[in-house]
Each structure stands twice: as C-alpha cells, then as structure tokens.
Amino acid sequence: MTPVAVMVGANRIVPAAGIIHPLGNTELSPDEEKALRRRIVEKALQALRTEVVAPTVFGGE
C-alpha cells in the first residue's frame, strides 16, 4: 500500500509486514514476530528523526 500513501501525500512512510498484520507475521515464532515489530517501529522512529520535503518511503527490511 505504500504507493497509495505516497499518492495521498503521507510524508514519512515505512513499509510494514502486510495488510492483514502490518506489524506482525503469523509465520514467525512469537519472539521473532515481536522482533520484527520492533524493527518496524524503530524504522518509524528513524523516519521521524529524518527531515523530508516530499513523501518519502523509508526502505523495508
């Protein structure tokens, strides 16, 4: 869905793990899943720290 986010003008966009579980992955063990979630949130924090002038996608995993 990141192209939609870019199109509507969201400024800082972090690709997540999927529509049905953006911050999880049922294929992973609970610990791995939480680690994945943490990486995505940390990426979001990194994006917040970054100055942008246009919709910017902060690369995925």
Added chain:
Amino acid sequence: MKSLRVVCYLNQFFGQLGGEDKAGVGPQAVKGAVGPARAVEQALGGAGTVVATVRCGDNYVAEQTDKAVAELLALVAAERPDLVIAGPAFLAGRYGVACGALCAAVQAKLGIPAVTGMHGENPGVDLYRRQVYIVETGAEAGRMLAEVGRLVALGLKLVRGEPLGTPAVEGYFARGMTRHIVAERNAAERAVAMLSAKLAGRPFASEVPLPDFPRIPAPRLLKTLEGATIALVTDGGLVPQGNPDGIEPLNATRYGAYSIEGKAGLDAGQYDNVHRGYDTTYVKQDPHRLVPVDVARELEEQGAIGKLHETVYSTTGVATTLAHSARMGREIAEKLRQAGVDAVILTST
C-alpha cells in the same frame, strides 16, 4: 424579455471605499454600478441593469461572517434582483470567502442564481465550489473586463434556465455533480483512444477526476526522540470489546480514543476489530499486529522515546470519504497537539 435586475457585491477596495484602512466598514448598498460593477453592466449589454452595488469591508465579513452575510442578504433582497454577481475576488482570500458565503446565502434564502469568480488558490474555492458557481479567474484584476464577461455569461444562462456545459467548457470550478450523458463512443473505444494519445505524447483528459490531495509540508520533529512524546494512531479498526463508540465497519465518520494507561500491552480479550476491509482474524488474535503498544512501551522504558502517549486513536479506513478522513485527522491532530504530543506513528492496513 424584461430587463434583468442585477445586484453586484464588491469589497471595500473594489467598491472604491479604500484599502486596508477601510476593511472594517460594514455593509452598504449604493444605487447603480460602482467600479467592476460597471464592467458587469457593460457585459449585460441590453439584457439587464445593475440596480445596486452592495459593498462591505473584508474584515467586517471575515470576523463575523454569519452576521455580515445576514446583513448583506437583507440589502440584496431589498433590491429584488434576478441575479447576483459577486466579485470577482481573484486571489484575495477574505474577499473570496465573503463572495462564496454571500452567493450561497443568496441561492438558499432568496432562491435566485448567484455567480462569483476567483483564482483556483483562493480559499473560497474549496469552501464554496460545491454550492456556488465560481468562475475561474486569474490571480489579479488585469483582465477584469473579459473575466467579468464570463461571470455574466454564466449568470445569464442560469437566470434563463439554459443548459450548462461541463465545468471545463463553461469555465467554472467543478461542483462535484455527476450528470448522465450519452457518449458517442463506448468506454473501450474511448480508453483505447486515450491510451493511443498517451503513447503518442498527445494531450488527453481522463474522464475520472482524481481527488485533489493538497501537499502538506512535512513537519520537523522539534525535539530529540528521547525527549519526545509519541502517540499511536490507527485506521485499522481496533476497538474495545463492544465497540463503545459505534465506529462504522466501513465509511467511517467516527473515531475512538482509547486509554492505554498502565498497560504494558493490549490484551486480546479486551479488544475487537470492526474493520470490514481486510481479514481481521490475525489482529484480533494479537492487537499488537496492528497497534504496537508492546514494543512502544519497551522503547519508552528503555528511554529510546521520552513518553508513549496514553491514548490510542482508532478508526476504520475503508471506503471512508476524503472529507470525513480530513475532518477526523484534523480533530485527532488537534487533540494530540493539546496533549503535548510531538509525533505520531500511524499504523495502517
């Protein structure tokens, strides 16, 4: 055909009362045509007469719009007009909003047509284009005569009940109306023609107007993350069991504010998900797959962020209208700002 009675509306500047020093002047009507209203008179040709020019200071209207519009409406009504022409306001924001508000009121309360004109970036356009015919003009008054001519031509069509062409043909801002027409060629033929034009580098126009998403400048985080309060927001449909705010499963008009105070995470047993745009099985099993309260709390405890905001805002983003989305976003942002939140992580499905 009887000569039409036309009333013009002008601000203090075009109404020849003065500049900013006269922007507080209240409504007044003068007989006949003043300033650009004379161009209206000219454009009417023999079709009608400007019986009065109503004028008012921009600040007077901007500071008390309801009261000012009611007063202006009374002055307009007293002239028993067949048509009202407001402005054009070009790029003058307060003037444009006043023109839009007056035209809307004239149509609604007096039941007669009203036309105004503005530049596309005048805030009056977005506020009133759906209610009022707003002719597109330049940013400044350099081509007054020609542009007033277009306002008058549209106004005459409305008074006479003549059919209007498309906004592009008539030169007014689209009002968001859908009208059935019979096309000469079927959709496949038109689509192929459009594709051919695109490939050949020829101009073409889509038949589907894309919504206009205004560019919002990206704000900068003014603090370090270690000192910042971060809020979690989602359009993925998280609600407490029982959906106490009645958030709609699609086409949402409401959002909820849910406290996470004292919670290290979200207990699946306490939450539900009403979003009808994706399979919510997995986020119901573990709401953190949608709203990462668990890791955000850890980051808070570890000092990576200053504070996790204790309220999560949630709605369902599916077939939600742009207007409701924008309103909900504005309201949530205002609440977050008042609560001292510095940044938001919005999780979306």
